[in-house]
Amino acid sequence: MAASTTTNPITTPPTFQPHRHYRKKDKIVVIMGATGTGKSRLSVDLATRYFPSEIINSDKMQVYKGLDITTNKISLHERQNIPHHFLGELNSQDGELTPLEFRHLAHLTISDIVSRKRTPFIVGGSNSFIYSLLVEEYNPRFDALDASNSVSSSLRYNCCFLWVDSSLPVLYEYLDKRVDEMFETGMFEELEEYFRESEELKYCVNSVSRSGLRKAIGLPEFERYFREYPAEEVESLTGKGGWDQVRRGVYEEAVRQIKENTRQLAKGQIGKIKKLRDGGWDLRRLDATATFTALMTCKNKGEDWRSVWEKQVLEPSVKIVKRFLEE
Structure with missing residues (x-):
């Protein structure tokens, strides 16, 4: 008598699971850090020299038109013709952009950038925007970045995280x-x-x-x-x-x-970044302390701040992103 061919659902090999469990996630690069740490500079350096990319601003003050100096928007000249999205585009009189709205709009922009064979760079210091965009499931009524709550490490993109940091006294x-x-x-x-x-x-x-x-x-x-x-x-x-x-x-x-x-804003931003790191986000820390010291003291014996920046921050970032994109 022939053996039964009935499949036991408990022992079904994992290869027979629905394809949706194995969907390929879009690759994005996320540049994080406290205010003033050089995130915009790093994103433009990477985009102009090494990787065809476009930049999505995730600073919730810089999404609005106006007060360019006060909100520290990167200038048109400094953007070096790299496309920037959500940078000075919204009228604040039309209402405040919520993290949930940013999640939706930025996702559409990421899909568009990827469809054109370019790499999306998410760049900014508003960790609430970054968190809302990246996690698989986002509840706008729950502040995961509050000290008493836990963060999710389940992300809907394949992310390469660059964290530009500095010692607090120097920063x-x-x-x-x-x-x-x-x-x-x-x-x-x-x-x-x-x-x-x-x-x-x-x-x-x-x-x-x-x-x-x-x-x-x-x-x-x-x-x-x-x-x-x-x-x-x-x-x-x-x-x-x-x-x-x-x-x-x-x-x-x-x-x-x-x-x-x-200063208090920077301290709070660093605290939230550390919370994400401790919650399972694979953040690659880049120490820009020497760069800021060079900017303020000019005592690097022939090395200007730019050479220090390239050695301490840019070159390690290039290696990290290159390895990530080639995987």
């Missing part, structure tokens, strides 16, 4: 210097124009009701200044040299608060 010093440079290149005038055109002060909007671009560091800190000294077109002609001591004190306090809040 804090560099961020303070960067704030000073932002004001030297027109941040005060940019804020002045924003407040002159905004209805915000008329209704004394407080921090609870802030949304979108109004959350950007620089606006809350200077709200008191522009409430007491309304922005006027003549302001740029008088200059700060004619200010009285009280007015200068209000200005300097606002700048001090910006520096402190920028």
Whole structure:
């Protein structure tokens, strides 16, 4: 009598499982890091020199139009003709872009980039946007990055994570210097124009009701200044040299608060990145401490900051991404 050919479902080989369990995930490169650590610089360096790619901004302040200096958008010149998506494209008056909306829109953009045989680079410091985009299952009512919650390590893309980091003391010093440079290149005038055109002060909007671009560091800190000294077109002609001591004190306090809040933002971002790493995300840390030290001290005995950056950050990144894309 012939042996039965009935298949026991318990012992069915795994090769007979539905094909959907073996779908090939799109490859993407994710560049993470605290504010000011050089994520945009690294993405453009990689895209222009080594890998055909396009960049998807994941900084939730930089998605909006306006306040380019205040939100530290990479300039058109610095982009070097690399396509950037969601960078200064949205009008904040139309409402705040949520992580769930970013998940949907960025996914469509990734699919489009991949269809054209290019590599999507996700670049930005808003870890809530990055998390919402990458995980297989996302619940917008659950803050996985809260200290008391757990993160998912089940991702819907094949990800290569680059984490640009620095020692906190050096990063804090560099961020303070960067704030000073932002004001030297027109941040005060940019804020002045924003407040002159905004209805915000008329209704004394407080921090609870802030949304979108109004959350950007620089606006809350200077709200008191522009409430007491309304922005006027003549302001740029008088200059700060004619200010009285009280007015200068209000200005300097606002700048001090910006520096402190920028440091706190960086510290919080690093904390969330470490939470993702501890939760199973394979983050490759790149130490940019020497680069920032070179930027501030110029004591590298013939090596400028760019050569330090290339040796400590860019070259290791190229090796990591190249190996990832060739797998």
